[in-house]
Amino acid sequence: MGARITIDYITHHYRGQEEATLDGIEVAIEPGESIALIGQSGCGKSTLLHMLAGLLIPSEGCVRVNGHMITKPSPRWNMMFQKPSLYPWMTVRENASLGLIFQGQRKGMRERVDHLLETVGLADKANTNVQALSGGQQQRVALARSLATDPEVLLLDEPFSALDAFTRVSLQDEVNRLVRERGLTLVLVTHDIEEAVAMADRVMVMSANPGRIASTLEIPLPTPRDRASHRFVDIKAELMTYFGATRHPATQTPRDFGETSEKPAARAA
């Protein structure tokens, strides 16, 4: 069900900016693979995701999905944004149905949407106005809306960053499960290292000015992932080092502590 995505030498200049926002990005993403793009603000990760969605056309190079060049948005690849951006005059069901309405696929729409609402745990809220929902529930509606057109690719632009910690973790796990069940190709943009390790098969670290893929890290953990496991914590720590944080593996800890605690003693002596 998932599609192969190839990013072919994308370079992008925003108008009026001298430095390239993206410079020579080249990536191949296998069908059903989950990718996390991680990097500091302004590294162009969101720009790149908008290109995958067809919402932005790169100045040079192109994105291909199953070999076809992306020139505009399509129900076959769908993006979820940081804000759910639901339409407040509609019920949960109406919001989730929109993609199908825009495609003119009204046949069997109701069953399909209701089934999806059940999947995201909102079956009992189908007729509720979306303004009455919590932030997490609203993002679930947005998820159902994205999945309704049966996309091959799901693109996530920090969709959990505005949620509280508990809701965030449960939605990460849920999206992970759904994406893997359906074999979708997932591209996730985030600045949350734990989120990247929890959801991706491969994490790409981007550097800014110009935006480039600085390094790639495979995450060979089975899903669902245990966030408390040593391997998980270790990979998280390794990923941190790409952002200038010093790594403190367990073996080095006693000596580090020893050094710091010795200093005042030496002074006293």
Add this chain to the structure above:
Amino acid sequence: MNRTATLKLPQYSSRDLALGVVRGADTVRKGLQYPALGIALLLALWWWGGTVIANNPDTMAFASFAPGPTLVAFWDMVSTGAVWSPIESSLQRVGLGLVWAIVIGVPLGVAIGYFLQLRQLTHVPFQFLRMISPLAWMPIAVLAFATWDAAIIFLIAIAAVWPITYATAHGVQRIDPMWFKVGRNLGAGPYHTLRHIILPAIAQDVFAGIRLAVGVAWIVLVPAEYLGVTSGLGYAINDARDTLEYDKLAAIVLVIGIIGYLLDAICVRLIKRSSYREE
């Protein structure tokens, strides 16, 4: 633990119920207190004015403007049914004028709100035209249209089109840009964007514009009907003046005010109903 206590349903005695009814009536009374006072004050002012006119030898001839004679004439017009014919003519003209104003104003407003260039292009000409009193168009309207009726409808439409256009444009400009982006992302074309995103988002603003337009249209109607036509509330006022029936004249003014108030109340209802914000 006392489990039965937690399961106990609230029980209402007849005393509670009676209290509730009394309290409900109390809220209604409190809600109507000030509007009733306002009406009473206006009536008092009117009555006082009538007395002043009646006691001044110079203005005595106009004494029937006072509430007493006016209300008698008003009741006479209502009971004989004479009041309905001018109302019908006037409402028809205002209705048609508003229909034209909406048909032109809403699409124009959507376009102006959506396209920045169009907004810049139309700004000076439209603000210029908007500031010309609709009644200033009267001689041109009379020349341009074959019938008096058409000329009046044109004057109403040209007065009502601006508030509708600009309220609509303002509504479109306020639309969250993310709603357009999400729509595009879900594959919405221009028709779907208009039908499912823009129109529901601006419905309330459009009705707010229509409310303003109704006010303007109802004001323009009366002077417009002073000319040419032989029906409608404006004509009835002029007619009463010519026949020196000042009580009838004041009664028509009363009718104009009441209908204007009702039209506004309808618009307020429509604005509330078209709002998507949950209270």
